[in-house]
Amino acid sequence: EAGVVQSPRYKIIEKKQPVAFWCNPISGHNTLYWYRQNLGQGPELLIRYENEEAVDDSQLPKDRFSAERLKGVDSTLKIQPAELGDSAVYLCASSFDPGGEGYEQYFGPGTRLTVT
């Protein structure tokens, strides 16, 4: 069974440029998460989807970050415009969590973003 797929794996952009990350979760997983992981830190949740609905986006900086999960499968996370402080690894995870009770998550390899 294929795991969580993310692309691109690496991205280098100049500040003020836009950038987008794509995630394809494990087939059948209804819940999808986007995390940001800074160097030496644990993942910080940006947004969580249950099917197509964003059920927790309280930590998403909505002035520059946006996300969508059309048809409840793939998801895209966008930053526009990027700032130097956005340099981090962006992780996507999925789980089968029909009751939203906190099941284990399966993570993709992440996208390492460098903003110069």
Place this chain on the structure above:
Amino acid sequence: AQKVTQAQTEISVVEKEDVTLDCVYETRDTTYYLFWYKQPPSGELVFLIRRNSFDEQNEISGRYSWNFQKSTSSFNFTITASQVVDSAVYFCALSEASTGTYKYIFGTGTRLKVLA
């Protein structure tokens, strides 16, 4: 507010030594879940264990064991007879729904170095 503390930033052991990684959590909820994840140098977080708040039984899986103690709000992880392949960053995580929807909080991780 929920919080996960992994006070050990980095631990180095020699192969075959036993090592315990500490995790202390804070939550006001009575129903919650605790997790451990492993992040090897390749970067992809791997799920190790999930434990709900009503199950305080210790668990053993091969060389891995987990000790959950609600009295001290701890969920410690022990690796017996460590191996070089155990070298990774290990994260403890908590999910709980005190705010009405499940929140996931990761600790800052403990980097384990197992020396040959």
